[in-house]
Amino acid sequence: MRAIAVLNQKGGVGKTTTAVNLAAALARDGQRVLLLDLDPQGHATLHVGLELPEDALTVYDVFVRGAAIAETARMVTDRMAIAPAHIDLVGAEVELCDQENREHVLARTLGPYAEHFDYVIIDCAPSLGLLTINALTAAREVIIPLQPHFLALQGLGRLLQTTAGVRAAFASDLRILGVVMCMFERGTKLGQEVVRDVQGFLAAADAADPWYGAVVFETQIRRNIKLAEAPSFGKTIFDYAPVSHGAEDYLALAREIHAARVPA
Amino acid sequence: MRAIAVLNQKGGVGKTTTAVNLAAALARDGQRVLLLDLDPQGHATLHVGLELPEDALTVYDVFVRGAAIAETARMVTDRMAIAPAHIDLVGAEVELCDQENREHVLARTLGPYAEHFDYVIIDCAPSLGLLTINALTAAREVIIPLQPHFLALQGLGRLLQTTAGVRAAFASDLRILGVVMCMFERGTKLGQEVVRDVQGFLAAADAADPWYGAVVFETQIRRNIKLAEAPSFGKTIFDYAPVSHGAEDYLALAREIHAARVPA
Ligand SMILES: Nc1ncnc2c1ncn2[C@@H]1O[C@H](COP(=O)(O)OP(=O)(O)OP(=O)(O)O)[C@@H](O)[C@H]1O
Ligand SMILES: Nc1ncnc2c1ncn2[C@@H]1O[C@H](COP(=O)(O)OP(=O)(O)OP(=O)(O)O)[C@@H](O)[C@H]1O
Ligand SMILES: [Mg+2]
Ligand SMILES: [Mg+2]
Secondary structure, three states: OEEEEEOOOOOOOOHHHHHHHHHHHHHHOOOOEEEEEOOOOOHHHHHOOOOOOOOOOOHHHHHHHOOOHHHHOEEEEOOEEEEOOOOOHHHHHHHHOOOOOHHHHHHHHHHHHOOOOOEEEEEOOOOOOHHHHHHHHHOOEEEEEEOOOHHHHOOHHHHHHHHHHHHHHOOOOOEEEEEEEOOEOOOOHHHHHHHHHHHHHHHOOOOOOOOOOOEEOOOOOEOOHHHHHHHHHOOOHHHHOOOOHHHHHHHHHHHHHHHOOOOO | OEEEEEOOOOOOOOHHHHHHHHHHHHHHOOOOEEEEEOOOOOHHHHHOOOOOOOOOOOHHHHHHHOOOHHHOOEEEEOOEEEEOOOOOHHHHHHHHOOOOOHHHHHHHHHHHHOOOOOEEEEEOOOOOOHHHHHHHHHOOEEEEEEOOOHHHHOOHHHHHHHHHHHHHHOOOOOEEEEEEEOOEOOOOHHHHHHHHHHHHHHHOOOOOOOOOOOEEOOOOOEOOHHHHHHHHHOOOHHHHOOOOHHHHHHHHHHHHHHHOOOOO
16 A cells, blocks of 8 residues: 655645545555545535545544544445545644554554555645654655745745655655646746746755655646536536546546656 | 724635735825735745745744744835744644733734834634634724625634634724635626625625625636745745736725725
8 A cells, every 4th residue: 555645835836636536546546545535624624525524533533532434434436435534633633642552543543454455545634743753654655736936936845854854854765756746837938937947956866865766756737727626516527527638637646656666 | 094804704705815915005105114024935925025034033932932023024015014923823822821811912013013004914814713813803803804705705614703703802993894806707697696695795794794895806716827836935926926907906905995994
């Protein structure tokens, strides 16, 4: 099982859109996928159109009451399940403060699922708090969605430092798989500049850095209004607009990521 | 002096772009404007190309050491000054925890400037923490930048509730001036739908709601790559691309907001 965290503390850069549609693309290609919504905003849960009854168990219960992931997970499409978020997650970081081993709650609950899923894709909140630390100790790989804009580029250094900090603190083999350009507008010089900047930065990594070997994915997710419309219908791009740039790009990304897997 | 907070806890929706270019547009029209960067990311400070010497005083010093705004403010263009942010602001919320009257630090320091400036425009961080509460007790008016997308619409209710909470808790006359559509793509049905949704929501307000009388501004800020390029040159849209949709739209917004001022 590959556990991949989709992470960038800068808001609105395409994390949820990438987590949901990458999970759906992998499932279309025959992989068994669990999408884990770790953002109190619950946008991945909304994106797939999941309406939860009041007493439904969510990721909040996993963190605060020790519920098993299986008790929260619901099938969304063939081979794709979601463990939904709930706004109460906002309080989980405070409630976890006194728990033993609070950084590894998620890692411990994912353990038993290694046989059931080929992929776990974790949609993270736009912050570097305890929930995100849990994602980084549970996942072995990180994908960084990046909007190819100057302001969005500024926080990348801090994000990479945080992953290095988690790797050192917990002696894990966490590694950055790559950066995926989202909302890409071909033909703008800003887009090309940002790609070159990031490629240069990644190429200069030391063997000890978690981003050693990380790449800017070949696949660029083009700006495409259908990707922004799909969540309002509670659908992935494959159910909403299967013949669109958005569907093409996320299918290509899934294949690029699946080909990049380290042989088990 | 009008003090206006530019606020939306959803990330990446156009807060900084609006705060900087609205401030610049008001200054072009002859107003004396202070731009206050209250976001630890310091994007407004970056956007105007301000490079601070190591020992420079910033908004952090205003919060944690009682420095006066005047000691931090630097002129950016004619009639426009900025009080810059610093990454240390990340820690200010914790450091303020034990201070008396910690929600009013900003309001107290702005008091003496009522004669010096016609406008104070506050760029807020994408969160609803203590720094943002300080913005809401210092400002009398709020502008909400909104990306006309389904996911961006979800948090609007919570944002409005937070302003109502601040108004009740501190018995202030804080009011929501309006919602400005950012990154607007004319001709998409999603854009039109979001405008209608928000207009309907605002029209249904009670007299006691802080958003009573709030509107969706006529001026829509169109998506325009020049607005995303300008910060990489450390310039406002007026210095970078004075003949562009971005410059046109922010000038129109400034005039709409200035016309909406309550007679002193
Ligand atoms: N390639 C794209 N083309 C057009 N719109 C997009 C694209 N990717 C994402 N969007 C839209 O842009 C907005 C931001 O994307 P998204 O919500 O996925 O970002 P995020 O990083 O998850 O945000 P947050 O930080 O709030 O969690 C959403 O409204 C989404 O529908
Ligand atoms: N009208 C527009 N057209 C094109 N790009 C835009 C527009 N407005 C903002 N942008 C770009 O979109 C990105 C997000 O905008 P901005 O940084 O102003 O949002 P924000 O709400 O301040 O983000 P944060 O929540 O991180 O503070 C930036 O890269 C900015 O340059
Ligand atoms: Mg998201
Ligand atoms: Mg900003």
